[in-house]
Amino acid sequence: MSSFAGRMKEYPNISLDRFDRENLHARAYFLSHCHKDHMKGLKGPLLKRKLKFSLTVKLYCSFVTKELLLSNPKYGFWEDHIVALELESPTQISLIDEASGEKEEVVVSLLPAGHCPGSVMFLVEGAQGTVLYTGDFRLAEGDASRIDLLHSGSRVKDIRSVYLDSTFYDPRYYQIPSREACLSGIRGLVQDWLSKSAYHVVWLNCKAAYGYEYLFTNLGEEFHTQIHVNSLDMFKKMPEILSHVTTERATQIHACRHPKDEEFMRGTRLPCGMWASDGTPLKIISIKPSTIWFGERTQKTNVIVRTGASSYRACFSFHSSYSEIRDFLSYLQPINIYPSVIPIGEILTHTPKHISLFYAIQCNNLNVLIPILIVIYYLDCTESNDEEDEEDEEDSDLGKEEEEGERVEKKREGMEGSDSVSSPCWEEFFTTEILTDSQNSQEQRCSLTDSQNSQEQQSTQFPVPSIPISAGLGLNQADTMLIQSEDICQGDATIETGWKESASHTPQTEPVNLSESQMSSDFEVPSTPDSHPPGPDDLLVLYRSLAAGEQVLVRNNPIGSIIKD
DNA sequence: GCGATCAGCT
DNA sequence: CACAGCTGATCGC
Numbered sequence: 058m059s060s061f062a063g064r065m066k067e068y069p070n071i072s073l074d075r076f077d078r079e080n081l082h083a084r085a086y087f088l089s090h091c092h093k094d095h096m097k098g099l100k101g102p103l104l105k106r107k108l109k110f111s112l113t114v115k116l117y118c119s120f121v122t123k124e125l126l127l128s129n130p131k132y133g134f135w136e137d138h139i140v141a142l143e144l145e146s147p148t149q150i151s152l153i154d155e156a157s158g159e160k161e162e163v164v165v166s167l168l169p170a171g172h173c174p175g176s177v178m179f180l181v182e183g184a185q186g187t188v189l190y191t192g193d194f195r196l197a198e199g200d201a202s203r204i205d206l207l208h209s210g211s212r213v214k215d216i217r218s219v220y221l222d223s224t225f226y227d228p229r230y231y232q233i234p235s236r237e238a239c240l241s242g243i244r245g246l247v248q249d250w251l252s253k254s255a256y257h258v259v260w261l262n263c264k265a266a267y268g269y270e271y272l273f274t275n276l277g278e279e280f281h282t283q284i285h286v287n288s289l290d291m292f293k294k295m296p297e298i299l300s301h302v303t304t305e306r307a308t309q310i311h312a313c314r315h316p317k318d319e320e321f322m323r324g325t326r327l328p329c330g331m332w333a334s335d336g337t338p339l340k341i342i343s344i345k346p347s348t349i350w351f352g353e354r355t356q357k358t359n360v361i362v363r364t365g366a367s368s369y370r371a372c373f374s375f376h377s378s379y380s381e382i383r384d385f386l387s388y389l390q391p392i393n394i395y396p397s398v399i400p401i402g403e404i405l406t407h408t409p410k411h412i413s414l415f416y417a418i419q420c421n422n423l424n425v426l427i428p429i430l431i432v433i434y435y436l437d438c439t440e441s442n443d444e445e446d447e448e449d450e451e452d453s454d455l456g457k458e459e460e461e462g463e464r465v466e467k468k469r470e471g472m473e474g475s476d477s478v479s480s481p482c483w484e485e486f487f488t489t490e491i492l493t494d495s496q497n498s499q500e501q502r503c504s505l506t507d508s509q510n511s512q513e514q515q516s517t518q519f520p521v522p523s524i525p526i527s528a529g530l531g532l533n534q535a536d537t538m539l540i541q542s543e544d545i546c547q548g549d550a551t552i553e554t555g556w557k558e559s560a561s562h563t564p565q566t567e568p569v570n571l572s573e574s575q576m577s578s579d580f581e582v583p584s585t586p587d588s589h590p591p592g593p594d595d596l597l598v599l600y601r602s603l604a605a606g607e608q609v610l611v612r613n614n615p616i617g618s619i620i621k622d
Numbered sequence: 623g624c625g626a627t628c629a630g631c632t
Numbered sequence: 633c634a635c636a637g638c639t640g641a642t643c644g645c
Contacts, residue, residue: 058636092636102625224635264632266636316639319632349634375635 058094059193061397065220067185070152070161073220074192076104084152087165088118089192090176091125091267100131108138113153115140119167121175121295125267128291142167144177145206166206170194171236172222172375173268174298180206186217189389191397193222195377197235198384207389216391223396224376226383229352233378234360240275242360243344243371247276250342251309256333260322261312262345267291268375269312269346270298276310277301285311285329306331325367346373 063075064083072083077098080086089095098104108114118126120141126132127139142148144167152161163183170176172193179190189207201207207214225233234242250257261284263269273284274297283303292299306313306329315321315328322328322343333339344361347370351358360372377385386394 058634094636262632264636265638268636314638347635353633373635 059397065188067188068181073190086116087179090173091122105134119175119177124294125291168204171196174270187214188218190220191222198381201385201388216389218393219391220395224398225378231379233374234372239360239372246361256337257340258309260341260343262343263312274301282308285313287313342367344369344371346371348374
C-alpha cells in the first residue's frame with residue numbers, strides 16, 4: 058500500500074495520488090492509476106466543494122485512467138475537471154494560486170508504468186529541477202533506457218528526485234519471473250486443462266482491481282474465447298480489452314467474482330453459478346495470481362504451483378522486483394530517492410530484517426548512514442500529526458523539509474565536485490556484481506532458456522537469495538537508498554524502542570523461532586570495509602542527532618565519530 | 623443518512 | 633504479514 062502523503066518537496070503546489078488533508082490546497086492534481094489506495098480523498102465532499110468554486114484546478118491523468126475513473130458514478134463530478142494527457146507528450150501546466158494570481162509553470166510528461174491499464178509515471182520538469190513520481194510500476198530491466206523522455210539527447214536527464222514505488226524492494230522479491238514467463242506458465246496450465254473436454258473450465262481468482270486485463274486479453278486471444286467477468290462498463294471505450302471479455306457465463310475461462318467465491322470453489326461451483334447446459338457438473342480449477350505467496354517460498358518453485366486438488370497459484374506481479382527497481386534506479390541515478398512503501402509491520406515484528414533497514418551512502422571518503430527505522434516512525438507520526446491538520450504547521454513543516462533537502466543535496470554536490478569523477482558515485486552503489494556474482498547460487502537462479510516452450514521456462518526460481526553472505530561484499534556494493542534526514546520524527550520514546558530493537562540485533566544472534574520466510578539468508582548486509590559495526594551507544598548518538606535534525610556526515614569513520622556541523 | 627475508520631477476510 | 637481490495641460494525645456529524 059502506498060504511504061505517500063501526496064506532495065513532492067520540489068513541487069508542493071501539486072498533489073499526486075492523494076487528495077485529502079493538506080492536498081486539498083493543491084493547485085493541480087495528478088492520478089497515476091485507478092487503484093483505490095491511490096485515490097484517497099478523491100470523492101471527498103471537501104474536494105467536490107473546492108471544484109465547484111474553482112476555474113483552474115484540474116486532475117491530470119491518462120485517457121484510460123480517466124475512462125476507468127468516470128465509469129464509477131461516484132467520481133462523476135470530476136468529469137469537467139479532468140484533463141487526459143497523451144503518453145510521452147510533454148505538456149506545460151500553469152499552477153495558479155487563485156487567491157493571489159501567482160503562477161508557477163511546470164512541464165509534465167506521462168510515462169508508461171506497466172502496473173495496470175492506464176497507469177503512468179509523472180515526470181515533472183520546472184524551476185526546482187526534474188523529478189519523477191513513479192506511482193506504482195512494473196518495468197523490466199532495461200525498460201528505463203527505452204523511455205525517450207528520461208533522456209536528453211543521448212544521455213539520461215539529471216533527475217533530482219525519484220518518488221519510488223518500493224513495494225517489492227525487498228530481497229524476498231529479488232527476482233520475479235517476467236510478465237511473459239508468468240503468462241506462459243498460466244497459458245500452459247489453462248491449455249492442459251481446457252483440452253480435456255468442454256466441461257473443463259478455469260476460474261482465474263483475481264482480486265477486485267485493475268491489472269489482470271492483459272492476462273484476459275492474452276488468454277482470450279490464445280484460446281479463441283472470451284473471459285467471463287462481472288461487468289464490462291469500465292471497458293466500454295477500450296475495444297482491445299472489451300473484445301476479450303464477456304458477461305455471458307457460457308465460456309471455459311472465468312474471472313467472475315462473488316462475495317463468497319472461495320466458498321463456491323470449495324463446493325466446486327463457479328462464482329457466477331454456471332453449470333453445463335446438459336446438467337453435467339463442470340470440472341473446475343482455480344488459478345490464483347500471487348506475488349507475496351511466492352515471495353515467501355524459500356525453495357525453488359515453478360511459476361505455477363499446485364496448492365490443492367483443483368487449485369493453483371500462479372506467479373504474477375503488478376510491481377517491479379528488487380532487481381528491476383535497482384536496475385531502474387541505477388540507470389536514472391537520481392540524487393534523492395523517496396520510497397513510497399515501507400512495510401511497517403514487518404519492521405516491528407521481524408527482527409532479522411532490521412539489518413537490511415540500514416542503507417548507507419558511501420561516496421569517496423564520506424559515509425552517510427541513514428537508518429530507515431526512523432523514517433518509519435516518522436510516517437507513523439505523520440498520521441497522528443495530520444489529525445490536527447493545521448495550515449500553519451504544514452507550511453512551516455514544508456519549509457523545514459525543503460531546507461534540509463537542500464542541505465543533503467549540497468553534500469552530494471560537494472562530494473562530486475571535490476573529486477573530478479565524471480560519473481557520480483552511484484557506480485559504487487549499484488554495482489551489477491551482486492547480480493552476476495552469484496555463481497554460488499547459480500543453479501538456483503532463474504533458469505529461463507532461449508526455448509520458449511520448454512519445461513524449463515516454468516522452472517523459475519522465486520525468489521533468489523540476493524546477497525551471498527560468504528561473498529564478503531563491501532558496503533559500497535550493497536544496495537543503498539537515500540532517506541533524507543528531514544524524515545525524522547521527534548518522538549523520543551518510539552525512536553528509542555526502534556533503536557533498541559535494531560541495535561540489539563546482530564547477524565550472529567538470530568532469534569530461535571524463525572518462520573519459514575525468515576529462514577532465508579537474504580537479510581545479511583555486509584559491513585563497510587575498515588569499519589566496525591555500530592554499537593548501541595553509537596546508534597543512540599546517531600539517532601538523537603538525526604532526531605534533532607543535525608547533520609550526520611561521517612568522514613572515514615562510520616558512526617563512531619559523528620561530525621556535527 | 624453519509625463519511626471515516628477499523629476489524630476481519632481474501 | 634501484504635498485493636488491493638471487499639464487507640460489516642461503530643462512531644461522529
